[in-house]
Amino acid sequence: MPVRNALESLTLRPTVFLRSAWPWRSLAYLLGGALVGWATILVVLALLVAGTLLSVLVVGFAGFVATVLSGIVVARVERWRLQLVDFADLPDPHHPITEPGLRAWLGVRLREEVTWRELGYAALSAGLLCWMDALVLGGVGYTVLATLGAPYYISDEPLQNTFLIALVGIPLTVVLAYPVTAWAGARAAMARALLEPRTDERLVEVTRSRARLVDAFEVERRRIERDLHDGAQQRLVALSMQLGLARLELPPGSPAAESVAAAHELAKQALTELRELIRGVHPQVLTGRGLEAAVGEVASTAPLPVELDFTLPGRLPPAVEVTAYFVTVEALTNVAKHSGASRAVVSAWLEREQLILQVRDDGRGGADPGSGSGLVGLADRVAVLDGAVTVSSPPGGPTMLRAEIPLPADRQPGAGASPVPSRARASPRAQPQPSHGLVSKLGEERS
Structure with a gap:
């Protein structure tokens, strides 16, 4: 030794x-x-x-x-x-x-x-x-x-x-x-x-370093989203337009027209997939319009009706909005893939200087938080902000995921802002979307 x-x-x-x-x-x-x-x-x-x-x-x-x-x-x-x-x-x-x-x-x-x-x-x-x-x-x-x-x-x-x-x-x-x-x-x-x-000093420093890593990761996500949106997406749009114009100039029914038409369809499919990828990396609507609008966009593409019940006083700190958004995305992905539910409800409100986010469904229940990495990943993401995730899913349902995310002391919403309740119901019947859109945008469940 x-x-x-x-x-x-x-x-x-x-x-x-x-x-x-x-x-x-x-x-x-x-x-x-x-x-x-x-x-x-x-x-x-x-x-x-x-x-x-x-x-x-x-x-x-x-x-x-x-x-x-x-x-x-x-x-x-x-x-x-x-x-x-x-x-x-x-x-x-x-x-x-x-x-x-x-x-x-x-x-x-x-x-x-x-x-x-x-x-x-x-x-x-x-x-x-x-x-x-x-x-x-x-x-x-x-x-x-x-x-x-x-x-x-x-x-x-x-x-x-x-x-x-x-x-x-x-x-x-x-x-x-x-x-x-x-x-x-x-x-x-x-x-x-x-x-x-001291041990407590080490824990504080570990928490701070973890928060810095998450912030750096989010900055990198936004950079990737911006590069894809302003670079690859624009080139695909230009390519699709060029193929569409070339398709109009070719004689209908000719072999060349059929080849260009097939290429045009492939370009449009690639553009659609790229847009879904960009939205999954970091949706622009989250940065521009906030958490409620971003979650509403996710709900509109879900393969089951999703009701929104938000009571928030305007915009929240960016880190809180990003964390809450991806918690909602992962939760709705699990609902769509595993629960067998006919509907889901996403609620959000402020309580004791923290954001409370709940995702409920009327599915079969029996979800085990420790059986897969998806819920563990959610808990890790929320823990970076000193928050917590709890799951209640008795056999036979219903299932409820609750995330409590503290607001930074120096970045809490102003006291003068009055909460504006919002209720919306998004159904794939009202807004036709491919049933696989939610999963493709949000990422496959890792369990």
Whole structure:
């Protein structure tokens, strides 16, 4: 089993431990700790003296801020030094700064808990640990110098005393490798306990990184949709028009006219499929007109009647609308493919600063949320926004999927907006569409 830190190296056989680099790494780590601690003392004293002598409020406050932020520098140096005695990774727990400028940087750093923990470590290092390092190093240095200087005492000391110094000093110098390594390992463990990210901080950062990935994914989806809409679709439209014009110029019934007519039909089919693909990637109606209009368009192509019951105060944040849209799409796809339902109802309203989305059907029920990846994917998508998905589907029905999506605190609809209820019923009989349109646009169920 490989040794990962100084404390684990103490469990090695003495011959292996003494021949390894761990004692020397520990000495280097303690020497660096003493130097960093003393340098911290000098810098902090200089800042405090400067603030006291100048007696200016602004300068004094700047000195206080610099003293607090000195912990960040000490912690960064310590994370680098820890590599000497601890191979485990110690990531920087600070949040990335998204806004430029010193003011934004200071505003974020001074509000972080980890900044104050780093200041506490800097104070501990300068007030206690560096002196402990110096004490251990002084003991090692004295023992080594006393042992190496033993021959010079031959003329001044009796032979038996000189022999005793050599007999005790040389093994003691070797044995000192153990307490030196033990103290270096304990010191590194204390530093790691103060400087490593807390579990809740890691969870927050994981949530934020997941949200950033989803945002980047949505941006890429919109770019693909825009490129397909403005590029490939326009070329297919032009091709279809050219084939239509060529078809008019050819003699009816001729082999060339039949070939052009077949090509014209294929071009129109490709154009239809491309439009459905674009709509499935990211529908333009969702960006332009909002969630209700986008869901209404999906309902109009469903192979069963879908009733909409929306009570929303206008537009919602884009991330919420996109998530709610794809939850509805996936839910209606499952209804059309598996439920055997004759109708479905999609409802949406705001409740306690969150969007409530429900999809109900009168099908056979018995849906198992854990049996396929479709519902799991819905739950994962909603969880990115700290939401939740629940499914109620007793045997014999009905089935109800409920998604609760919190609204961002800084992007909630205005309090002055009055909810506008909307009820609509979309039926494939009223608006003829191919029965497979919903599934082809929304993607095949992955269960």
